[in-house]
Amino acid sequence: MSSSRYPASVDVAVVGSGPTASAYARILSERAPGASIAMFEVGPTVSSPPGAHVKNIEDEARRAAAQRASEGPGPGAETVNSPGAVKSGERRARPGTYLLQDGYAFPGEDGMPVAAMSSNVGGMAAHWTAACPRPGGKERIGFLPDLDQLLDEADRLLGVTTSAFEAAPFSGLVHDRLAAAVDDGRSPAFRVQPMPLAVHRRGDGRLVWSGSDVVMGPATRENQRFDLFDESLVRRVLVEGGRAAGVEVEDRRGGGTHRIAARYVVVGGDALRTPQLLWASGIRPEALGRYLNDQAQVVFATRLRGVSAEEGQSSADGALSEQSGVTWVPYTDEMPFHGQIMQLDASPIPLADDDPVVPGSIVGLGLFCAKDLQRDDRVAFDDTAVDSYGMPALRIHYSLTDKDREVLERAKEEIVRLGRAVGEPIDERPFVLPPGASLHYQGTTRMGQYDDGGSVCSPDSEVWQVPGLFVAGNGVIPTATACNPTLTSVALAVRGAGKIAAELADALLMSDSDNRMTK
Ligand code: FAD
Numbered sequence: 001m002s003s004s005r006y007p008a009s010v011d012v013a014v015v016g017s018g019p020t021a022s023a024y025a026r027i028l029s030e031r032a033p034g035a036s037i038a039m040f041e042v043g044p045t046v047s048s049p050p051g052a053h054v055k056n057i058e059d060e061a062r063r064a065a066a067q068r069a070s071e072g073p074g075p076g077a078e079t080v081n082s083p084g085a086v087k088s089g090e091r092r093a094r095p096g097t098y099l100l101q102d103g104y105a106f107p108g109e110d111g112m113p114v115a116a117m118s119s120n121v122g123g124m125a126a127h128w129t130a131a132c133p134r135p136g137g138k139e140r141i142g143f144l145p146d147l148d149q150l151l152d153e154a155d156r157l158l159g160v161t162t163s164a165f166e167a168a169p170f171s172g173l174v175h176d177r178l179a180a181a182v183d184d185g186r187s188p189a190f191r192v193q194p195m196p197l198a199v200h201r202r203g204d205g206r207l208v209w210s211g212s213d214v215v216m217g218p219a220t221r222e223n224q225r226f227d228l229f230d231e232s233l234v235r236r237v238l239v240e241g242g243r244a245a246g247v248e249v250e251d252r253r254g255g256g257t258h259r260i261a262a263r264y265v266v267v268g269g270d271a272l273r274t275p276q277l278l279w280a281s282g283i284r285p286e287a288l289g290r291y292l293n294d295q296a297q298v299v300f301a302t303r304l305r306g307v308s309a310e311e312g313q314s315s316a317d318g319a320l321s322e323q324s325g326v327t328w329v330p331y332t333d334e335m336p337f338h339g340q341i342m343q344l345d346a347s348p349i350p351l352a353d354d355d356p357v358v359p360g361s362i363v364g365l366g367l368f369c370a371k372d373l374q375r376d377d378r379v380a381f382d383d384t385a386v387d388s389y390g391m392p393a394l395r396i397h398y399s400l401t402d403k404d405r406e407v408l409e410r411a412k413e414e415i416v417r418l419g420r421a422v423g424e425p426i427d428e429r430p431f432v433l434p435p436g437a438s439l440h441y442q443g444t445t446r447m448g449q450y451d452d453g454g455s456v457c458s459p460d461s462e463v464w465q466v467p468g469l470f471v472a473g474n475g476v477i478p479t480a481t482a483c484n485p486t487l488t489s490v491a492l493a494v495r496g497a498g499k500i501a502a503e504l505a506d507a508l509l510m511s512d513s514d515n516r517m518t519k
Contacts, residue, residue: 004258006229006249010036011504013247013262015234015277017041017051018123019486020472020493021268022215023157027497029223032504036225038260040232040249042389043119044069049221050228051122051212053130054096067095070120070127074101074388094439096120096127103382103395104436112294112396114436117270121230122212124270124439125486130198130209131340132160132487136190137333139370139481141488143449144459150491155196157217157490159210164199165326168343169360170307174422175327178341181421182329195328195340196487215490233389237265237281237469244468263507264500268472268493271441272379272394275475278445278456278463279381280392285465286453289379291443292398293371295338295482297433298411301426302419304361329367329418331482337367337411338482339418363422367411368438370482372403375454379444398435408432440485444475447492461496470496 012028014021017039028035046066047054054070057063071093093099097116105111118124134151141147154160165171171194179192198210220226229249236248238259246261267274275289329339342364371377377398385393400408412430419425448455451464461476463469472493474485481488 004256005251005254006232006258006260007036007038007227009246009261010038011262012037012264012266012500013260014039014266014268015247016123016268016270016472017121017212017228018268018270018473019125019158019212019215020489021123021266022051022212022220023154023490023493024266024268024470024472024497024500025220025226026157026216027494028501028504029219029226031498031501032508033223034225034508035501035504037223037227038262039226039228040234040247041121041228041230042233042252043072043121043230045121045230046070047122047126047211047213049213050230051126051216053122053128053209053211054126055207055209064095066120067127070096070118071098072117072119072388074098094127097124097439100394100396101388103393106395106397109397109399110435112398112436113434115272115294115396115441116436116439117272121228125215126211128486129484131328131484132158132196132198133328133330133338133483134196135479135481135483135488136330139331139479139483141447141477141479144495146495147491150494151487153494154487154490157215157494158198158487159200159214160196160198160487161200162194162196164197164201164207166194168326170304171326171343171360173304173307174341174343174363177422178327178329178418181418186332190330190332193328193330195326234267234269234277235280235391237267237277237283239281239283239466239469242466244466263504264468264470266470266472266496266500271444271473271475273391274471274473275379275444276381276391276394278471283463283466283469285456285463287446287456289381289444290375290377291373291446291478292377292379292396292441293373293443293480294398294435295368295371295438295440296400296404296408296411296435297438298367298369298408298415298430299433300365300415300419300430302363302365302423303426304358304363304423307358307361309356309358331370335410335414336370336407336482337414338484340366340368340484342366361423362426365415365419365422367415368440368482368484369404369407369411370480372401372407373443373480374399374401400435440474440481442474442477442481442485445471445473446478447476448478459495460499461492462499470500472496
């Protein structure tokens with residue numbers, strides 16, 4: 001072992017720096033301020049403060065460089081800004097993300113051709129759209145009595161607002177037309193409404209997108225006992241006497257492999273790499289990697305006619321963004337799709353030269369479908385092959401069921417109906433994006449009420465077989481959600497962090513009083 005930039009021991013080692021890992025750091029900093037925390041992220045720091053959304057970088061070249069630096073060490077690939085552009089069947093990643101090079105599909109299965117990851121401080125939330133709707137109906141986790149309080153906390157950590165796009169041209173018109181088509185018979189929580197977004201406007205009118213920097217907040221950054229180590233790959237979680245005891249970290253900058261002892265370990269490495277790290281550590285509960293689910297996604301575009309160019313122009317400058325969910329059509333158990341309706345500053349497809357686009361008048365509709373969960377849909381690991389970090393290679397087994405196909409057909413009909421209700425369709429027909437396009441992968445380290453072989457962790461996100469080891473991220477969500485999952489997974493992280501903070505606060509108190517007694 002060589003000399004190390006890492007501490008020999010900490011109270012809590014956190015793997016990953018996405019919003020869920022950052023939620024642990026924030027809650028621990030707030031509720032157990034005496035606890036030492038080390039966060040390890042395999043990717044580089046690409047923005048300032050660390051974890052900030054790259055869209056907040058004003059200079060285009062610097063923003064593009066930050067995106068490229070987030071795309072992992074494998075051979076780079078072309079990226080594509082609009083999710084609709086992958087409909088041509090090309091395997092293209094979104095900027096700031098990279099795709100699995102192999103192992104994404106097997107004969108006779110649908111596979112997940114565009115399963116993607118980000119490797120950078122802040123994780124995918126340095127690149128995300130920031131839509132933060134709440135789960136409803138069967139999307140909710142029935143055995144968590146405190147789910148609503150946890151979601152409130154997640155709103156606070158992520159800085160969620162519903163006002164960022166309120167000045168967008170024609171948003172009232174789009175809302176009213178959708179509401180007329182959808183709201184009948186729905187209770188208020190399920191009616192058409194502004195999309196909750198982790199976005200706010202600065203005093204000068206510029207949009208600020210929340211990333212992990214906002215989740216960490218000053219409470220974490222100013223915590224003298226918190227350290228963030230980038231370019232640090234956690235290769236193994238250490239277990240001693242059946243309990244989490246630390247991590248083994250490869251320093252990708254300084255070289256060498258180092259062991260850091262920890263009382264608690266939190267793994268928030270995304271829904272594909274959290275189970276990978278557990279597997280690599282020999283922690284292999286039956287449900288690990290299973291119940292993998294992605295949200296099948298249908299897209300469609302429509303155009304508002306008869307709207308005034310002046311009105312569009314007057315409020316357009318910076319009022320909209322290339323990708324923003326402006327209006328939300330909530331999921332219901334009867335209509336198991338989540339609608340994210342975006343108004344664009346410009347058309348995503350070329351229109352005739354003599355047909356100028358009124359800003360805000362092109363409306364992109366997206367419906368995400370809840371998956372029919374299957375135990376066999378899974379990410380498995382190959383002990384004989386490795387990924388570009390030298391970790392066990394990911395192998396995705398994934399298939400849509402008859403029920404999934406039926407729901408997709410209904411979503412296609414519904415999106416055309418909504419598109420017609422709003423304006424004149426631009427597309428001839430809706431497109432179904434390839435599996436993986438939602439970027440919302442769930443279920444692989446799922447939470448359960450009991451340790452019955454169907455889950456990996458407890459309602460506090462603590463791995464059943466390994467006390468002191470916590471998992472974070474969308475993989476923890478046990479239900480089939482259609483809504484964007486990050487708010488929910490941050491809420492679950494708040495609960496897990498609360499448990500560690502309470503235990504640590506007790507332990508720190510006891511060691512304080514022991515110290516006083518021996519003086
Ligand atoms: P991540 O953000 O994926 O972070 C995991 C981090 O762990 C990564 O940085 C990774 O490098 C690191 N890591 C992994 N393994 C290791 C290891 N062994 N050692 C050290 N570090 C490791 N979600 C929404 O809810 N709403 C949206 O509108 C939305 N839009 C999106 C749009 C885009 C273009 C993208 C890319 C994503 C979008 N998402 C959206 C998804 C959202 O970003 C993720 O749900 C969220 O970031 C997940 O957070 P996380 O903390 O679980 O993991």
